[in-house]
Amino acid sequence: MLFDDLQQKKAKICVIGLGYVGLPIALEFAKQFAVIGFDINEKRVALMRQGIDPSKELSPEEFEGTDIHFTASLEEIRDAQFYVMAVPTPIDEHKIPDLKPLLSACTTVGKVLKKGDYVVFESTVYPGCTEEDCVPVLEKLSGLKFNQDFKVGYSPERINPGDKEHTLTKIVKVVSGSDAESAEQIAKVYSAIITAGVHQASSIKVAEAAKIIENTQRDVNIALMNELSIIFNKMSINTFEVLEAAGTKWNFLPFKPGLVGGHCIGVDPYYLTHKSSELGYHSKVILSGRTINDGMGALIAKSVVQHIIGMDKSLKQSRVLVLGATFKENVSDIRNSKVADVVQELKSFMVNIDVADPHADSEELEHEYGFGLVEAPTGTYDAIILAVNHREYERQDSAFFKKLLNKGGLLYDVKGIMRRRADGLAYQSL
Template sequence: MYSELLEKKKKLAVIGLGYVGLPIALEFAKKISVIGFDINQARIEMMMNSIDPSKELEKEAFNNCDIEFTNSLDKLREANFFIVAVPTPVDSNNVPDLVPVIKASETVGKVLKKGDYVVYESTVYPGCTEEDCLPIMESLSGLKMGTDFKLGYSPERINPGDKEHTLSSIIKVVSGCDEESLDTIAKVYELVVKAGVHKASSIKVAEAAKIIENTQRDLNIALMNELSIIFDKMNINTFEVLEAAGTKWNFLKFQPGLVGGHCIGVDPYYLTYKSNKLGYDAQVILAGRAINDGMAAHVAKNVLQHIIQNNNDVKTAKVLVMGTTFKENVSDIRNSKVADVIKELQSYSLQVHVTDPHANSDELHHEYGYRLSPDLSSDYDAVIITVPHLAYLSMDDNAFAAITKSNGIIADVKGVYRGKITSRKYWSL
């Protein structure tokens, strides 16, 4: 398989061309022949014109790539090595939504041939690849794993907005259904991952590794958030405490904040779901999730309390929320906890204006029911910097004074303006 891919006698296909799939597809397309498959025709047309729908990659990233974008099963059938990189979200009850990965498995099952390879990159709970996805492919193809085709799992480690830790510079965990598949999958990924690969002993180990990467971060951030709640009651600035504690060599430098996005705020629920199915109710993990999911309400409550103390009529009060993507300097709004802050503020009948240099207003309205505000005011009762985009960092005390009332509050979720706001009340996590 490896040599035939290298000689372009066989093709590699990437199924799902979002934040994860497109960078993988383009990186491979610099070395071998690639088919980029996505069910969204509008996205396909954008990529055919060298436009990344996710706004992560520049036009130049498409240069010198041997890739064909399609939503055709007939075209997908030409591939022999399939990489599945579709999203794996949770529903409104935080239960894993496997619909995208199940649909992708059905798609692969319809085009699978003897000798083919299938590698999943989508984040799932341990066992999902072999217990949920594999039976679908075997049923639709009439083939058997091991004897007719090979199966593997290699967790994605794409970090949106991060230009330093890219696909090629991050060690890639790989796994296979047997030694032969493990070696082949490792060699294929080594074509594009300069940092090298780590061979996991089994598919389940690789699946579990991905889950705990983000669960660990989630729990550490939850601790910081709980500390910030406690320190807030003591009138101690959390970031000053962390700065002091951080002088010790082995102190882990995590910070409080809103935990959203499609990884840290989602992946732990896949593990706790599987754990529950096995008869064990995860305690520490879910406690961390509860703290992090409650931080939006905590931020809104602190802003509201200040407004109540300084404004006789809350219904006339105005709040500006700066930043509504899930993290800095990206356009991704999936699972943005800023939406929860806005919803919480609106529940108190506050007038909420929203600004963001990266977010799309129509996408926000479709996903969360609000739009970006075209015109900003000069008399806000509160300004909340929820996402410190680079475009905001040039603002100083005078800039915030110009858009707020004299008794207004600047709520700086991530503490980036600490020590810089003097003319208005300042608060941070």
């Protein structure tokens, strides 16, 4: 059986896509199995060969003691029998699922697929995508028959960038297969590395659906908090103080308002609503939540602009400092960062903006969103937007912000981390 061959290193695992999801999985597999790590980006491959994680999530020590070969060559992945697809599944500018990276990966694997091989998908997709969109590409390119010549599975990723507690092996892994045999073999492979255990879903579609509602549920709950923050701000009530009080009840869920970006929460719900629309049902709750969350960047920017106007300042001559540009705290990941929405909205009012972030890469931001970073704040500002609560900002006191603000200048604290330390400052939060 395949699992036995993998254990004895008579067969190899190949992980396709070595980003935030693929690299940790590849390295964990490589502690027990022979692994080929494949990525189309040769510069990233070169770094990984030196024990460097291009995403800056893993330390060099995590590369040690692993049986892995990194490559960007199609020919070098022909030896594998167990392929793991870990490529991104973004949305386009119209909020439509963009399957190009996933289908391109299927094309790559389809060219080398052999009888008896397995292909397991980790990328987040809508229910049905694996069997309806991916399998036909594998069949066409390989000339093989699904479930007769090769098997397929789905095991959704649960990687949380920046989280050093809920790491790969400590999170229960959902697994599934295209038939009973493949489900069993795939479960055995993942059980070898996941100490928290695996949950075997009854079908690939169930596993796909389970993944997509994990983040959809969080998105809808955060949308409720964001809507409450809009209401409470009109009442001059601090939302975080309300949530703190309500949180004393044992069954109150601890969600908070904020900018909802990243590669999961801000994207996955659109995969579900897209498939729903194809089936003739137009989502109400999910899309309403998405509308609220996607609008929070503009809301923050407009609140800042209103304050500056109230200071009798010219918007063209005003200066705003944005602290934080990544999609969440203490990571370098800028994918789908909603801080960009704040910056673009401020730019539409002709405001002068400096953006600082100790973790983000200025060139990546310039390429992705059209703005870079300043090395350090200079002079004084009419408003500071504390957009991402990096640890470097959390440890600051009110004196740090007072030095940077003009008289009457606003500290807009998105996550409310300074609400008890904002003495003497004009202060707002969500």
